Amino acid sequence: MSKFQGVDYYNIDDHFSEEELLIRTTVREFVEDNVLPIIEKHYEAGTFPSDLIPKMAELGLFGPTLPQRYGCAEVNNVAYGLMMQELERGDSGVRSFASVQSGLVMYPIYTFGSEEQKDYWLPKLASGEKIGCFGLTEPDYGSNPGGMITRAEKRGGAFVLNGAKMWITNGSIADVAVVWAKLDGEIRGFLVEKGTKGFEAPEMRGKHSLRASVTSELVFQDCEIPESNLLPKSGGLKSPLMCLTQARYGIAWGALGSAMACYDTALRYSQSRIQFGKPIASFQMIQEKLVHMLTEITKAQLMCLQLGRLKDQGKAKFTQVSMAKRNNVYHALEIARMAREILGANGILNEYPIMRHSANLESVKTYEGTHEMHTLIIGEDITGIGAFA
Amino acid sequence: MKLAVCISHVPDTATKITIGADGKSIDTTGVNYIIGPYDEYAIEAALRLKEKMTGEVVVISLGGDAHKESLRKALAMGADKAVLLKDASPRDSFSVARAVADYLKEFSPDITFFGKQAVDYDNSAVGLMVAEMLGLPSAAVVVKFEVKDGSLLAEREIEGGHEVVEVKLPAVLTMQKGEYEPRYPSLKGIMAAKSKPIEERQPSASSPKVEILSMLKPPPKPAGKIVGTDASAVPELVRLLHEEAKVI
Numbered sequence: 001m002s003k004f005q006g007v008d009y010y011n012i013d014d015h016f017s018e019e020e021l022l023i024r025t026t027v028r029e030f031v032e033d034n035v036l037p038i039i040e041k042h043y044e045a046g047t048f049p050s051d052l053i054p055k056m057a058e059l060g061l062f063g064p065t066l067p068q069r070y071g072c073a074e075v076n077n078v079a080y081g082l083m084m085q086e087l088e089r090g091d092s093g094v095r096s097f098a099s100v101q102s103g104l105v106m107y108p109i110y111t112f113g114s115e116e117q118k119d120y121w122l123p124k125l126a127s128g129e130k131i132g133c134f135g136l137t138e139p140d141y142g143s144n145p146g147g148m149i150t151r152a153e154k155r156g157g158a159f160v161l162n163g164a165k166m167w168i169t170n171g172s173i174a175d176v177a178v179v180w181a182k183l184d185g186e187i188r189g190f191l192v193e194k195g196t197k198g199f200e201a202p203e204m205r206g207k208h209s210l211r212a213s214v215t216s217e218l219v220f221q222d223c224e225i226p227e228s229n230l231l232p233k234s235g236g237l238k239s240p241l242m243c244l245t246q247a248r249y250g251i252a253w254g255a256l257g258s259a260m261a262c263y264d265t266a267l268r269y270s271q272s273r274i275q276f277g278k279p280i281a282s283f284q285m286i287q288e289k290l291v292h293m294l295t296e297i298t299k300a301q302l303m304c305l306q307l308g309r310l311k312d313q314g315k316a317k318f319t320q321v322s323m324a325k326r327n328n329v330y331h332a333l334e335i336a337r338m339a340r341e342i343l344g345a346n347g348i349l350n351e352y353p354i355m356r357h358s359a360n361l362e363s364v365k366t367y368e369g370t371h372e373m374h375t376l377i378i379g380e381d382i383t384g385i386g387a388f389a
Numbered sequence: 390m391k392l393a394v395c396i397s398h399v400p401d402t403a404t405k406i407t408i409g410a411d412g413k414s415i416d417t418t419g420v421n422y423i424i425g426p427y428d429e430y431a432i433e434a435a436l437r438l439k440e441k442m443t444g445e446v447v448v449i450s451l452g453g454d455a456h457k458e459s460l461r462k463a464l465a466m467g468a469d470k471a472v473l474l475k476d477a478s479p480r481d482s483f484s485v486a487r488a489v490a491d492y493l494k495e496f497s498p499d500i501t502f503f504g505k506q507a508v509d510y511d512n513s514a515v516g517l518m519v520a521e522m523l524g525l526p527s528a529a530v531v532v533k534f535e536v537k538d539g540s541l542l543a544e545r546e547i548e549g550g551h552e553v554v555e556v557k558l559p560a561v562l563t564m565q566k567g568e569y570e571p572r573y574p575s576l577k578g579i580m581a582a583k584s585k586p587i588e589e590r591q592p593s594a595s596s597p598k599v600e601i602l603s604m605l606k607p608p609p610k611p612a613g614k615i616v617g618t619d620a621s622a623v624p625e626l627v628r629l630l631h632e633e634a635k636v637i
Contacts, residue, residue: 002403005421018461019579026573060576073576083576 003032004089007260009298015305016078023079027086030059035090040350042212043091046205049212050173052094057128061087061098063106070110070122078308081253085304088254089261092360093213095254100169101125103246105132108178112189112231112239121176121191133174133201135165135192135218136240142167143373143388146237150181150220152190157227159183159190161198161220167367171216172203178231179218180240189231189239198223209363245318248368249311252324253304255332255364256297258357262332262339263293265352269343280342289338296331303327319381326374333361390444390536392435393498394468395489395516396428397507398452398459413601414479424459427504429571430564435502436467437569438536444499445469449492451485451592453477464582465574471585474592481597482510486518488592493523498559500541505530505563513563520561528554532567 006013006028013021034055042049056062065080066072075083080102088095106125109117124130141147150163161181171177177192177199192199200219207215231239267290270281280286307324310316336358340347347354365371373388380386400406401421409416424432435446448463450456451474460471474488493501503516513529520527528534528543532551535542540557546565574582616622616629630637 003401005403018458019465019583022458022462022465022574022579023576026576026579030573058575059573064576068577068580073580075576075580079576 004028004261004264007263007294007297007301009294010302012298012301012305016082020076020079020082023075024082024086026059027061027083028089030055031086031090031094035087035094036353039091039094039212040353040356043093043356044211044350046207046211048093048097048173048214053097053128053131056098057126060126062101062126062128063110063122064102066106066110066122066126070118071126072106072122076308077249077311078305081249081304081308084250084253085257085260088257090257091212091356092254092258092364093210095250095257096169096210096213099247099250099254100134101132103250104134104243105176105178107246108134108189108231108234108239108243109191111242112234114228114232116228117191117231125176130175131170131173133168133170133177133216133218134243135168135171135177135179136244137165137167139164139166143370145180145240146187148180148182148187150179152181152183152188154183154227155224158224159227159230161190161192161223161225163220165218167204168201168216168218170214171201171218173214174201177201177218178243179220181220183230186235187237187239189234190225191229191231192218192220192223192225193229196223196225207363209359211359241318244368245321248321248325249307249316251364251368252300252307252321252328255325255328255361256300256304258361258364259293259297259300259328259332259335261353262336262357263290263297265354266290266293266339266342269346269352286342289342293335293338296335300324300328300331317381319378322369322374322377325369326371326378329361329365330371333358333365336361390438390442390500391496391498392439392444392446393493393496393501394428394431394435394446394448394463395501395503395519396432396448396450396459396463397425397504397509398422398450398456399425399507399509402426402508408604408606412603414604422455422458424462425504425507425509427506427508427564427566429504430566430569431502431504431562432463432466432468433569433571434531434534434562434564435500436572438500439467442536447472447496447498449474449489451476451480451488457587460587461582462574464585464587465579466572467574467578469585471587473587473589475589476592479601481599482512482514482518483598484595486515486522487595489515490519490522491593492590493519500536500558501525501561503561503563505565516561516563523561525559525561526556527561527563528556529563530565531562532565533569534562 060073064073064075068074109121152159152161175194179190179192198221201216204215270286271279273280303324339354376387401423404420407416439446446468447470448468449472506513530546531543533544544553616626
């Protein structure tokens with residue numbers, strides 16, 4: 001089968017700069033050569049393809065928007081988005097890895113960390129020498145993270161953490177966890193290193209989605225960390241929510257990648273699959289599906305492009321990020337299911353990427369803010385009335 | 390060391406080619422262009438040599454502004470400087486080689502790399518023509534090489550095996566797939582390439598020696614033949630493959 005040539009019905013490529021396009025091409029080729037040949041095997045085995053970590057680091061895919069002095073590429077947000085799109089065309093789990101490392105670990109250390117913390121951690125995280133995870137969600141506090149139970153207590157020159165986090169991407173393989181806990185009633189960020197006494201990160205099993213990604217619990221039992229591990233500039237629920245805005249931005253682009261993979265597969269399949277003596281692409285109901293898929297992809301592309309430009313100008317509102325995440329994941333999932341219908345029985349085989357994307361997107365739809373929570377975030381913004389909390 | 394890499398800007402090998410209305414050029418609508426795949430081995434070979442011995446890698450292409458995209462990618466991979474011999478008009482291998490040789494005479498690199506062939510016209514001509522025009526030794530279809538003082542040992546692919554040759558520097562190499570699997574440009578490399586110069590030059594003019602009269606698509610494949618649908622057809626299939634198709 002010939003290579004994926006991208007989806008660009010509206011000549012949106014004209015709006016990307018030369019280096020944005022080169023970054024997209026590079027990551028696309030990287031995914032084509034390194035992710036697609038191995039991903040089904042890992043998905044089936046339920047393992048993360050950790051061989052990809054040094055390769056992704058060498059390309060500069062971790063914390064790429066951060067300053068060069070930390071070993072990062074300092075690309076703009078549109079280039080970052082295109083990179084996420086291509087990674088997720090490979091697999092949502094692979095994109096999630098990069099999202100967490102960049103948006104949920106490097107970003108909070110860069111934004112809320114001390115100079116020492118930044119100088120120590122950022123170059124190591126950029127080079128893939130160290131892996132990070134982000135602990136906010138708890139077993140009983142998902143959409144309502146402000147209710148978290150995890151506590152930090154100051155004892156002498158140290159902080160002692162108690163509590164548990166759940167659904168933590170990269171948890172078991174992380175060298176450092178950015179953990180959110182209440183200190184005297186206020187949510188603060190703490191760095192907890194792997195191997196710290198009283199800290200365990202067991203992997204969660206039994207997932208039917210994001211199988212090529214590590215998901216863990218983080219358990220803190222009188223876990224003592226040095227005072228210097230507090231992220232000094234963090235304070236309140238706003239801090240972790242700022243991180244989520246970064247991650248959601250990446251997801252908005254990433255979902256496009258999954259959608260493109262499904263659309264491209266369905267289009268090619270429909271042109272070569274013969275029923276009743278002609279390609280199924282010649283049937284009106286198939287064409288209607290393909291057109292719907294392409295139209296939703298095009299709308300999502302335009303939304304991402306404008307959101308990225310706003311973000312680069314420092315003007316993107318978190319509610320706008322919510323809209324793109326909500327819309328693009330919703331339609332990516334719809335497109336994955338439609339693609340599966342076009343492929344019929346073949347759609348469930350691992351010979352095609354459809355079922356994997358479809359199952360992955362079920363998680364992507366509810367993680368980093370459920371579809372419903374994003375609805376209410378935007379609803380509150382436009383009406384001035386909060387319908388939750 | 391001064392290292393030059395001459396690259397072509399060619400249609401992506403995955404592109405479906407259609408012949409243009411004039412019947413002697415391709416229709417470029419919607420065609421995606423890339424660095425010639427063999428030229429990428431040339432870039433990688435030069436970059437690795439530079440990393441080992443220090444020096445400068447200059448990447449050169451002859452063509453219109455569109456070629457800057459490929460030059461920029463070579464800069465992102467790690468080349469130091471790019472030169473566009475700017476002329477978008479169609480040229481034959483000879484007139485390309487003449488212009489490149491005239492530029493290289495002035496730049497005088499220690500080693501000039503080409504891909505073994507551009508994958509558009511497939512002439513495999515320019516690199517070796519340039520070597521002849523400059524009176525330099527050359528090695529073609531090189532899979533691996535090693536620089537010794539004042540010369541280099543090149544391992545080249547020949548029918549059924551490999552051959553090792555020694556050439557004195559300065560020299561011209563045309564590269565084949567082998568030791569030098571091209572790197573991806575890193576995001577940092579892509580950002581750094583923004584501030585690297587692409588110098589534009591007026592290439593020397595020369596009259597072409599070859600004129601393209603027409604382009605033809607290969608004739609459509611005849612329909613396949615089904616010999617049978619079960620094991621009993623195998624002997625007949627083997628006979629046909631042996632006697633008619635003559636492939637076994």
